[in-house]
Amino acid sequence: MKGLLKEISGRHPEISEIMKGGVTEGQLEYFEKTTKINFRNKDEEKSQLVYILPIDIDKNGVNNMKEVHKLVEDSKRTVQTHGRKKITFIPDDGINKSYVRKILEYVFNKADIEVKLMTARGKDREHSRPWPSKTQAQSQAVIVKKGGRQYADLLKTVKQNIDLGKIGVKVRNIRETARGDLLLNVEGGGEKADSLKKEIAAQLKDVGVSLANNDATVHISDIDPTVTEEEIEEAIYEATQVDRAAPVKVLNMRPTRDGNRIATVRLPKHLAKVLSNRGKLMIGWVACRVRERIAVTRCYRCLEFGHTQNECTGRDRSGECLSCGKMGHKAKDCQTDPFCSSCQEAGHRSDSTRCPKYRRMVEDKAKRRGSFRK
Structure with a gap:
């Protein structure tokens, strides 16, 4: 009963009571704790399950890893049975943390459960941090x-x-x-x-x-029709473990062909990067896809991508139709097939996101950010 275990036991005295009553090595124990919280001026009850994974610890913390692996497997099944989507592991000081991390990576691979590993260094406790993605400092x-x-x-x-x-x-x-x-x-x-x-x-x-502008935009897909904007914002706060004073705002939600919805969310850049690196965000029952919006500048003078008209040294195409590239009319009145003046290919307009030049710029920019996925 020292270090983190002592601190957690102080928050949950039920742990001490269970341990005093006796626990069986290798057999998972748990209890449920319900607390009242005030969120958005509404009183809500928050249910928390606390699990105890009892094992016999040696001095070096290298033995009994098979027992730890078994208990972690048991905890995964129990959490799934209880319908929980998040779990935090707080290992005793006598257990080798690197082994625990490897076990968690193996057991929870591809599971729709957010896992955290809380550890301590010396006398100073580290804050719990998301695993496997690490929230960057702002x-x-x-x-x-x-x-x-x-x-x-x-x-x-x-x-x-x-x-x-x-x-x-x-x-x-x-x-x-x-x-x-x-x-x-x-x-x-x-x-x-x-x-x-x-x-x-x-x-x-x-x-x-x-x-510099510190905001970014992400698109969140596969949201079921019953989810509200407040639930999306709350899911982001929970996933990134930031203070709710951070400016997270759902700008809009629109329906998709499959009956679900896609949300556009504005939030600080460091949070957008965390979410886009994870690729998924649990909202309600669904692991929703997340991708960061990559903004590419476009010149309205030469109609090329990557710069603005104030920096333009190219040919002036501002009088050309954005749809077909010809002079004498606007895109809204165009009656001919689309042709892109930028890439010189038919089949799409000059301002289309289907343009190969536009897509290459998006990919290059995403790679520089470290958020590009094939």
Whole structure:
């Protein structure tokens, strides 16, 4: 009764009572605990099942792994019988955590159950974290406009004039944007990024500086017709384990041909990445598919992808029909078969997401984000 086990037993005194009464090694025990919570100004009851997996622990924590494996298998079957979709494992300090993690990966592979492994290092307990996906720490980007400078000169000027230690800011990474501006990805979210933005503006009067848009959009498919917007938002909060003050908003839900619905959700970028990397989100009874929306810029001057008309150096096609590529009429009045001016192929319009050029840009952008799947 030490470490995490002692802390959890303090929250659930029933554990101590069961252990005092005697437990059988290798036989799973459990009890149900119901608490009242207030969510969205409504009183709700939350039911929690606490499982006890008793084994005999040796000093090195390397023996009895077969027994641990058996108990984990038992817990999986029991959780499925109880209709639960989430389970957190809190192993005793005497058990080798790396073995436990491997067992969890094997047993719960392809199971529609969200699994967490809570561990401790030394005297400081780590926060529980989603497994197998790991929620990234929140960050926010500061963009410094290049003006007339080269990227290397701009970066040198900023580094020479800004003391990060003085304002208590840590920069996770630095990169050049597509427009040649300087992007500084700041750890700690909006408050830290805002401090850096103000410091740069105060020290370098001749540069433009702003905060990058920290929102992203995801599409969630296979949602059954009975699910509400509030349930989707709650599922995201539960899956990502973030504070409910984080701005998560369902923008719209629309029906699909199979009778289900697809939702468009706006949320912070780091949460969007967590969900898209997982690929699935449990909402009600269904493991719904999640994909992050990849935005590709398009020029309304040359009708090509990847830049805006302010940066355009190509041919001016702004007077051409978006549908057939010919002059003299608009797409809404077009009577001919579609032809794409961008890829020079028939069968789709210039602004169509079916365009091979558009799809290549989406794939390239997704690969750079690390979220592309075949």
